[in-house]
C-alpha cells in the first residue's frame with residue numbers, strides 16, 4: 001500500500017515536472033518564433049501618444065521620437081497604431097523586400113468622401129482596380145511617349161510665366177504664379193485645355209491637400225461615433241467634394257459633347273486625351289473591373305491635384321534655397337547661360353545637359369520632399385527588422401527624416417547640390433536613403449512628368465531673371481517654415497523681385 005502511494009506521488013511529481021518543462025519550452029519557442037511589437041513612446045489613456053506631438057509638425061515629431069525608440073517604432077494615436085519607419089533599412093524592408101504586403105493604403109475618411117469612395121489611384125486598395133488605373137495613367141498620360149509629346153505644352157506655359165513676370169514692376173508672388181503654371185500644364189496635357197475653373201480648382205486643391213495632412217478625430221477614434229458627429233471634419237470634406245464635383249462634371253460634360261461629335265470616326269483619327277480614353281473604356285466595358293463615373297472623377301482629381309501641387313511646391317523650395325545660397329544661384333545661372341549659346345531659347349531637349357541644375361532639383365527634393373510621410377498599410381501580419389507588425393497597422397515611412405539622416409548624408413542639413421555630382425543616386429526608388437517619390441509598386445507614377453515641369457521652369461527662371469528679396473531683406477532673413485499638410489509647402493508665399501537679364505523670345 002505504502003509502495004503504491006509513493007509510486008503515485010512519484011508519478012504526479014514526474015508528470016508535473018514534465019508539464020513545467022513542456023510549457024517552458026513552448027513559451028520560449030513562442031517568444032523566439034513570434035517577435036514582439038516595435039517599441040514606442042509611452043501612452044496616455046484615450047489619446048495614446050498624441051501629447052508627444054504638441055506644438056511640433058508631425059514628421060519632425062516622429063523623427064524626434066525615433067531618436068529614442070529606434071528605426072521602427074509603434075506610435076498609438078487615439079485608437080490607431082502607426083508603425084513608423086525612420087531608417088534606410090526599415091524603408092527597404094517595407095517598400096522593397098515586403099512591398100506586396102505593404103502596397104495597401106489606409107482607408108481614411110478623406111479618401112472615402114473626397115476621393116469618391118477611394119476610387120482614385122492614390123487611395124484605392126491594392127488589387128486589380130488599382131493596377132488597371134495605373135496602366136491607364138501610364139498609357140494615356142504619364143508614359144515616356146506622352147511626356148515627350150507634351151514638351152511643347154511645357155515650353156509654351158513656362159514662357160508664358162516668364163513673359164508674365166517680365167511685366168511686373170513690383171515684387172511678385174512667385175508661389176501663386178507657379179501654381180497657375182503647373183495647373184495649366186497638367187490641365188492641357190490631361191484634359192486638353194486650360195481649365196476655365198482654374199482659380200477655384202487651385203483654391204480647393206490647396207484646401208484638400210491641407211486637410212489630407214491633418215489628423216482627424218474620425219480616423220483616430222473610429223469607434224467614437226458621437227465624436228464624428230460633433231467634429232465638423234465630415235462637413236468640411238463634403239464641402240470640398242461638392243466643389244470638386246461641380247468642376248469635374250463640367251469637364252466630363254465637355255468631353256461627352258466632343259465624343260458625340262466624333263462618333264463614327266476611328267480612335268486613331270481623333271486626338272484623345274485621358275478623359276476621352278476613360279469615357280470610351282467605360283462604355284466599351286473592355287476593362288477587367290468596370291469604370292464608373294465616380295472613378296473617372298477620382299482620376300481627374302489625382303491628376304489635377306497631384307500634378308499641380310507637387311511640381312509647384314518643388315520649384316518654390318528650389319527658388320527659396322537658391323535665394324538663401326547666392327553662390328549656387330550664380331553657378332546655376334552660368335550653366336544655363338552657357339547652354340543657351342548659339343540658340344534663341346532653352347527647350348526641354350536642352351535640359352538633359354544641365355547637370356548642375358538637375359543636382360539642385362535633387363538636393364531640393366532631399367531637403368524638401370513634398371510628401372514627407374509615405375502612407376502605407378500592412379495587409380498580413382509579418383516580421384519587420386525582428387518586430388511584429390500586425391495586419392491592418394498603418395505604416396508611415398518618414399522620407400523627410402531619412403533624406404536628412406547624417407548616417408547617410410554628410411552635412412545633412414546643408415543645401416549642397418554638389419553632393420549628387422559624386423553620388424550616383426536617383427529618384428527611381430532603388431536608393432532607400434533618398435525617397436522623394438516613394439518606392440515599390442506604389443511609387444509616384446507622375447515622377448517623369450513632374451520632373452520635366454520642374455527642370456524646365458527652373459531653367460527659364462534662372463536664365464531670364466536676377467532675383468532679390470523685396471524691401472532690401474538679406475537672404476538669411478527668408479522664412480523657410482513649412483505648412484502642416486500632406487504635401488509640405490512653404491508656410492508663407494514666396495515673394496520676390498525679378499530683374500530681366502536677357503531679352504525674352506516673342507514666340508515659342
Ligand code: HEM
Nearest residue numbers: 121122306307310311371436437438439442443444446450
Ligand atoms: C515633383 C513632383 C512630385 C513628387 C515629389 C511626387 C511624390 C509622390 C510620392 C512620394 C508618392 C507616394 C509614393 C509611394 O507610396 O511610394 C506619390 C504618389 C502619387 N503621385 Fe506623385 N509626385 C509628384 C508629381 C506627380 C504628378 C505630376 C502626378 C500626376 C500627374 C502625380 C500623381 C501621383 C499619384 C496618382 C500617386 C499615387 C500612386 C499610387 O498610389 O499608386 N504625382 N507621389
